[in-house]
Amino acid sequence: MQMMSSERPACGWLHKLLVLLVKLHFAFAEPLQPLNGTGCTAKGPASYILVFTGHWSPQAFPKQYPLFRPPAQWSKLIAASHNRHFRLWEEGSSASPGVQSFAEVGVTVELMKAAKEARKKRTVGVMYRTAGIPNGIGHSSTEMLMVPRNPLLSLMVKMIPSPDWFVGVNSLNLCDGNRWKQEVTVDLQPYDAGTDSGFTFSSPNFPTSPPENITKITSQMPNHPANSFYYPRLKELPPIASIKITRQRRTPDRQTSISNHILPNSINPQRFSATPLDCEVSLWSSWGLCLGPCSRGGVRHRTRYILLRPANAGSPCPELEEQDECVPHNCIKKRQ
Numbered sequence: 482m483q484m485m486s487s488e489r490p491a492c493g494w495l496h497k498l499l500v501l502l503v504k505l506h507f508a509f510a511e512p513l514q515p516l517n518g519t520g521c522t523a524k525g526p527a528s529y530i531l532v533f534t535g536h537w538s539p540q541a542f543p544k545q546y547p548l549f550r551p552p553a554q555w556s557k558l559i560a561a562s563h564n565r566h567f568r569l570w571e572e573g574s575s576a577s578p579g580v581q582s583f584a585e586v587g588v589t590v591e592l593m594k595a596a597k598e599a600r601k602k603r604t605v606g607v608m609y610r611t612a613g614i615p616n617g618i619g620h621s622s623t624e625m626l627m628v629p630r631n632p633l634l635s636l637m638v639k640m641i642p643s644p645d646w647f648v649g650v651n652s653l654n655l656c657d658g659n660r661w662k663q664e665v666t667v668d669l670q671p672y673d674a675g676t677d678s679g680f681t682f683s684s685p686n687f688p689t690s691p692p693e694n695i696t697k698i699t700s701q702m703p704n705h706p707a708n709s710f711y712y713p714r715l716k717e718l719p720p721i722a723s724i725k726i727t728r729q730r731r732t733p734d735r736q737t738s739i740s741n742h743i744l745p746n747s748i749n750p751q752r753f754s755a756t757p758l759d760c761e762v763s764l765w766s767s768w769g770l771c772l773g774p775c776s777r778g779g780v781r782h783r784t785r786y787i788l789l790r791p792a793n794a795g796s797p798c799p800e801l802e803e804q805d806e807c808v809p810h811n812c813i814k815k816r817q
């Protein structure tokens with residue numbers, strides 16, 4: 482008992498010292514603790530060039546490829562740097578009013594309004610834009626300045642023409658612990674905003690009621706032959722677009738919100754992939770009249786027509802007309 486009581490103050494003193502040391506450690510470590518929850522402890526900002534490349538070619542996407550009124554093209558690109566408390570868009574979630582109007586008609590007013598509100602709450606850093614691309618294949622680019630408190634990048638580009646389809650990335654982290662990534666390349670797939678039920682690129686406006694969640698469009702889903710991206714022979718769609726984000730040594734003198742003139746030397750070579758498109762034909766018509774002399778029997782015909790011409794070595798179209806032997810109608814009468 483004696484020993485214990487004499488040791489207790491010593492233990493208490495040691496304990497207090499330990500607690501103090503631990504507290505001091507955390508107090509000094511605190512500035513390094515990321516406040517944005519994204520783990521970015523990089524010391525300063527990083528300058529990047531973002532290049533968007535469209536790969537939407539008639540070779541890769543032959544089905545219903547929009548050639549005119551309007552031809553295949555890309556809207557302006559909208560990007561935001563932000564922290565984990567902001568979402569521009571998210572697969573499996575419903576589209577915000579801003580995402581809906583951008584995905585359906587390419588209007589950015591609502592998106593920009595929401596981003597401005599988010600900037601006030603300091604969840605969004607900077608919004609960036611590029612001009613649109615008047616073609617399915619092409620580049621657009623912008624400079625970006627990323628800061629440690631907003632290391633995530635989200636962006637959207639609308640496919641034109643389309644009901645509510647877009648490509649994009651959601652919360653791509655350009656920071657890796659205490660350093661900024663040097664180069665990031667991402668292949669992009671089309672997404673459906675869930676607000677318009679059109680099946681094809683040039684479907685008329687057809688609101689989805691109630692709205693559905695944002696979903697990825699694949700070669701199998703939506704599982705409907707009329708869908709513009711339905712390629713049952715493909716396991717997955719070829720990338721319809723890609724982004725390449727490259728860190729720049731210098732810090733931009735001023736932030737340019739729109740610039741389409743900066744293209745780094747190392748742009749991906751044009752990817753060429755030809756997607757086979759099988760011929761599609763209608764159902765057979767009903768049989769025509771049985772015609773012919775009663776002595777030799779008659780012949781009747783039925784026809785079908787081409788719904789979709791084959792492309793890129795897809796299956797050729799089958800016979801469009803078929804004939805069959807039959808007993809002419811007037812001969813049946815004669816026998817009776």
Ligand SMILES: [Ca+2]
Pocket residue numbers: 644645673674675676677678679689
């Ligand atoms: Ca849709």
